[in-house]
Structure formats: structure tokens, C-alpha cells
Amino acid sequence: MKESGVRRLTASRLSGLRVFAVAARHQSYSAAAAELCVTQAAVSQQIRNLEQSLGCRLFRRRGASMRLTEQGEALLPFVEQGLALLRQGLEQLAPSTAGPLAISVLPSLAARWLMPRLWRFAEAHPDIEIRLQPSQQLADFSGGQVDLAIRYGRGQYPDLACELLMADTAFPVCSPALAGRLGSLEELAGVPLVTAPEYAGVSWANWLALAGRPELLARCRQMTVDDGSLALDMVLAGQGVTLSRSVLVADLLRDGRLCRPFAPELKPLHQYYLVWRPDSPRLTEIRLFCDWLHREAGSLKPPASRF
Template structure:
């Protein structure tokens, strides 16, 4: 009989989150741990159960037949545990739920959250990394960082920051890129085009649109995954300044070429103006504005 030990219970929680996102990296963002920690928890759980729970399919982690069979029981069990805890604990509004793009959460927000925790120990944050727009009507999201035009009817909205887009790669690879023609000899790691950020548009800006036909592109589903690949020296990607500022400052990435695109969208803070948590939302927004201050364009 397999007993439900503390380590196995922890692994089951990680399993449920990873199954929901179909991604170890997105699960790591929600759980506020590293991707390696998520992978290790899943491996330990699989070893203790004697079966595989996930299989890789491109950039996604999909459930195996055994994982699909286990998931509904895990979700039901965790829900029952939560209900039991809620009966014991005093009523509280719970964590402040922030919806954010996975790439921005992983590369910009998460490394800064410890400062918010120090400044506001009474406010617990729960990140909701997702490519989808937050559904404020469902009452499960308190604040969203959206990448768009700032036009959100019936919602309160404040400008947060803008960014630019340019190629980045590892320092070792940058030494092989003496001219734009050298891009034809390395993989172009390509995330989905959004807000006009694409290799076609960047090469047109650089005056070499015909070069794209000679280049080999490797497509991934998420900008953060693209950065993981170029950090490992596997090619060049077109990334946004907000996501790579720290990596460039630390010397882990380089900018091999000067031209930079100005995306069509900017980052905005969005929330319901009738939210019952306006005081906490205001504190969080003020902190986010301070963190983004160095990235705001000149007035």
C-alpha cells in the first residue's frame, strides 16, 4: 500500500499545477520555485509511484495515460483539503491574484517579488501566468499586467512601461556574428509574432528583408523558452528589452546588432474599479510603478 507521505503530497500538488499548465516552467512561476525544482518533484513522484506521469511533446508536457487517470483524483483530493482548511481558518480575502504573461512573470516580475514581500508582508501574492486575457468577471483575478494598447472598456487602466525588441544571443555565439549575413549560419529562435515583433520586421528595419529566406528558423511557443535556448548557445532570438535587461547587465547575453524595433503594444496595469481589494491593488500598482521606473520612456 502506497502511503500519502508529506513528500508525496507535495509532489501531487506540483503534478496538478504542471498538468494544468502543460508546462514545467509555467508551473514553476505559479509555485514561485525554479523549473528544476518542479522537474525534480515530478521525477520523485514518478519514482515513488513506479510510472511515468508526463511525456514531452515539443515545448509542452502532456500527461501519459497513467497521469490522465491520476489527475482527477488528485484535483478532487486537493480541493477537499482546501475546503477543510478553510473551515478551520478565519475568513480572509486570500492572496492578491495577478494575471501576467509567462515570459514577463519569469524574466521580470519573479526576480523582484522578494522586494514586494519585504515592503508589504501583509499582502500575499499569487501569480497567474497565462497567455490568455484575465477574466475579471469570474472574480478570480484582482490585477493584470497586460501587453496591449491600453483600451480596456469598463476596467481601470494605468500605463506601466514600454519596451523595444532586438536580437540577443550568448557571448560565445556573438563572436561569430560579424555582419547580418552571418545570421544565415545560425538558428533564429522564433517566438510567436506579437505586436509587430518578428524577424521579418526586424530585418526590414535593418535594411535586409531578403535575408530571411536564407535563415533557418526554430519556432517555440513562448518568449521565455526562446531565451532559455539562446542562453544555452542554441541560436539567436528576437527578444524584448524588459525581459533581457538583467541578462544583458550580467553579461549572460549580448546584443550582436544595434537596430531595435518599437513594438505596437505597451504594458498596462488593469483592474476592476469596483474591486473590494482596491487598497491592496493600489499598493501593488505603486510598487510595480517604482520597479518599472527605470524602464519608462522619457516624457
């Protein structure tokens, strides 16, 4: 008996369903086109062909976005589930579990926190090789080049598994020699303030306001750099005071290479999160590494300030 046209899964319909899932996630044909590396017209044509073959409308335009119709809403979970199962099946044929576990991490966190600790994971799990990918960009999980990301944000990563790793605070730090010259906030006006780009609310203006002396900023001499890790290198060399995050300076404070001259501390708007694909074929290794990271983060207790 001839199969119903609606139920037959042709190659063109499978391609259209993939485009439909991406467009539904973005609620935008142009955003779907950017992700799929095709033109917006190609996305529109694929959706139009799919709608014609199914005999119903899947999207309706509302303002600048494309919203699902009732039929589109009903179809979407089945399409997403089917594509996920198909991807898992293909990965079973060519599993990506061989090779290093690829970790995307912010360069500052890699250099100042993760790298000095990573030998402990290697010692506990010699069968799991780790490859760090320091990057300021959000990890792209779609190509299979990244297994796990450590991101500094608000924990909003659609379609990805996410859990909080650790929070931090921000406060001034300087070399021990320079700390001896800072008996009060007033004396900040006599030393260079090494300033990195403001991110997540961490700035000298916000910290001085929290400390009750916002007017001091106009009297301070600032030295601006493009990276927070570079700012730490400068203050380690005794070249000023910088505002840094507690996670990045915990080891330097503990070793006595830096001092924390003042008590007030800002709470940044962002926190560190672990992010990965929920259908990754390497979930066992990801879980082992995440659990180890949580243990390391749990032992992070930076020394208190002098004042």
C-alpha cells in the same frame, strides 16, 4: 397606498435589469448570452419582459447589433450605478479582502521579469500576500478570482481601470560565445534564428527590414518554437539568436548571460498595462502593488548593443 408598478423593484425586474446592462454593453444579445451563460432566447425573453413591465422599448435592431433607444440610453447609467452599489454592498457582507492578492500575468513576464523582483515587494509589505496566476488569457474580473492583471496590449479594456506600466522594444540577443561570431548582419545567415510566433509586429522579417537587409531572411536557417520564453532558454544554451523584448531580457543582459549584437530595435504595437476593477474592494492593496510595479519598471534600463 399601493406602490406604482413602474417603481416597484421585483426579483424578476432586477434580473431583467442585469441582463439589460450586459446586453447594452455588448450591443448584442448573443454576446450577452455568452457572458451570462444562458441562451440568446433567454436574453431576448428577459429584455422583452422588462420592456413590457416598463411600457417602453429599450433596444432596436440595427444590422447585426442591438442599439439602445432613447429610453434605454436614459435608463442605462442608473442601472449600472445601481448594480455597482449593490455589488459593493454584498462585498461588504462577505468581503474578499482576506487572502492573497491575485495577480494575472503573462507567463513570460512572470518568469523573466516579475518573479526575480517580487521578493522586494514581500519585504516591503509583509502583510500582503501575492498569488501569481500566469496565463495567456485575458483575466476575468467578474468572478472575483483576479484582483489585478498585467496585460500586453493597446490599453483598451472597457469598464475596467487601466494605466500604462511600461513600454518595450525588440532586438536580437544571443549568448556571449555566439556574439563573437557576429561581426556584421551578413553573418546572421550562418547561425540559427530561433523564431517565436509573431506578436504585436515582432518578427525577424520586420526587424531585418528595419535593419535594411530584408533579403537576408531567405538565406537564414530558422528554428521555430511556440513560446518566447522557450526561445530565450535556447539562446542561453548557445543554440542561436532570437528576437526578444527588452523587458524580458534586461536582467539577462545586465548579468552578462546574453549579448545584444546589433543596434536596430523594433517598437512593438503593444505595451504593458495594469488593469483592475474600479470598484474592487481591494483598491488600497492594488494601488500599493501598482506603485511598486511602477518603481520597478522605472529602473529598467537594458545595456546598449555592441554595434
